[in-house]
Amino acid sequence: MSNGNILISGAGIAGPALAHWLVRYGFHVTIVEKTPELRLGGQTVDFKGETHRTVLTRMGILDEVRKLQTGGTDQLIVDANGRTLAVLPGEFTGGDLEIKRGDLSRLLYEKTAPSCEYVFGDSITSLTETADGVHATFERSAPRTFDLVVGADGIHSNVRRLAFGPESDYVRHLGHYYALVDLDEDFGPVPMMYNEPGRLAAVGGPKAPAFFVFASDRLDYDRYEAGQQKELLTRAYAGMGWRVPAIMSAVRRAGDVYLDSISQVRIDRYSSGRVVLLGDSAYGNTLGGFGTGLAVVGAYVLAGELAAAGGDHHGAFAEYERLLRGYAKIAKNGNAGPFLAPGTPAGIRMRNWIFKYRFLLALMMKMGDKFATDIDLKTY
Known part of the structure; x- marks a missing residue:
């Protein structure tokens, strides 16, 4: 297996992170990505604690x-008149090390592109396991x-659907959607967020995308069709106060938009035969704050176990799951939707209150650091 051929679906963060290690261990790697080119947009992501730093090292x-880190930026929570109600501190959202998702994706791609095969604009259509491999069609x-x-x-893994079953069996919609939109208009250097019950709108800051969270039942739309997503977003924010009408006008003129559900993956196993899941496809919890760290640590463990297994992928997958199942338990808890977009005025006030009293904030951050380091890393 040390010279085995491995197909990875997904060129975001988890896939290239895994490819980095697999190539180092002597595997031949092909990465297939549905989008026609690397997706460089998206929100900032962060790393927390010694475990994450160790893997990056x-x-x-x-x-x-570190050279690409953005540094957590304080965000003002404002009322309809623009008056500051509370401050969301940068260290809460930015962890120990914050970086734009697109910058991290580009970095990992540049590290792996010379040594593995990338196929953009394509997708797996079937997987058939044989005695000595997996036959894939595209x-x-x-x-x-x-x-x-x-x-x-x-979270919407094509491989999981093909190898494990329909998405509805494993993905739980948590009652909210979120969107990221790169706006051409400048809404100021200071990041600001505004809430009305069940809705959040946030803009501002250097080159940061506009960010939205809103309560909704499951929506039916094409995740690759920007026009549909803009229409759903502008409809969800109709009648909202503050600067939202101007923001939504800018959304309609924007080129790129990303709209998706806040969802959670619940699956009883990470592998099926010769197919294994990594990152959000296995233990995703949208906007949970741990997705990137889990993906990078998971890639380190999965590749290390495959290299150490001496050709026994069954043993490697079992040990990967044993180590990651406990570590990924944070992805089973929490729902960012009601926290970011509380459903009542009282809920909004209570959320803001947390940021006024720093001891509560410090307690939440301490718990987050504990979860981020709750694994004994092997040296492979």
């Missing part, structure tokens, strides 16, 4: 991540057989 990218490419297949393609 062992990858050899900690210094480069939308555009010719069929191929691989030793193993890894689903690192997010």
Whole structure:
């Protein structure tokens, strides 16, 4: 297996992080990505605690991540007249080390592109396990057989659907949606967020996308069709106060928009035969604050176990799951939707109150650091 061929679905964070290690251990890696090019937008992501720093150090990218870090920025929570109600401190949202998702994605891609095969604008259409491999067919490419297949393609994982069953069996909609929109208009250098019951709108800050969270039952739309997403978003924010009418006018003129549900993955196993799940496809919890760290640590563990297994992928997958199942338990808890977009005026006031009294905030951050370090890392 040390020279095995591995197919990874997803060129976001988890897939290239895994490829980094697999290539180092002598595997041949192909990464297939549905989008026609690397997705460089999105929100900032963060790393917390010694475990995350250790993995970044062992990858050899900690210094480069630090050079790209944005530094957590305080965000003003305002009322309809623009008066400050509370301050969301940068250290709460930014962890120990904050970086734009697109910058991290580009960094990992540049580290792995020379040593593994990337196929953009394509997607797996079927997976058939044989005695000695997995036969994969694609939308555009010719069929191929691989030793193993890894689903690192997010909460709406195509690999999980093909190998485990329909998304509805494993993904729980938590009652909210979120959106990120790169606006051409400048809404000021200071990040601000405004709430009305069940809705949040946030803008401002250097090159930061506008950010939205709103309560909604499950919506039916094409996640790759920007026009549909803009229409749903503007409809959800109709009649909202503050600067929202101007913000939504800018949304309608924007080029790129990303709208998705706040959801949670519940699955009883991470592998099925020669197929294994990594990152959000296995233990996703949207906006939970731990997704990137879990993906990077999970990639380190999965690759290390495969390298140490001497060809026994069953043993490698079992040990990967044993180690990650407990560590990923944070992804089973919490729902960011009601916290970011409380459903009542009283709920909004209570949420803001947390940021006024720093001892509560400090307690939440301490708990987060504990979860981020709750694993004994092996040295592979």
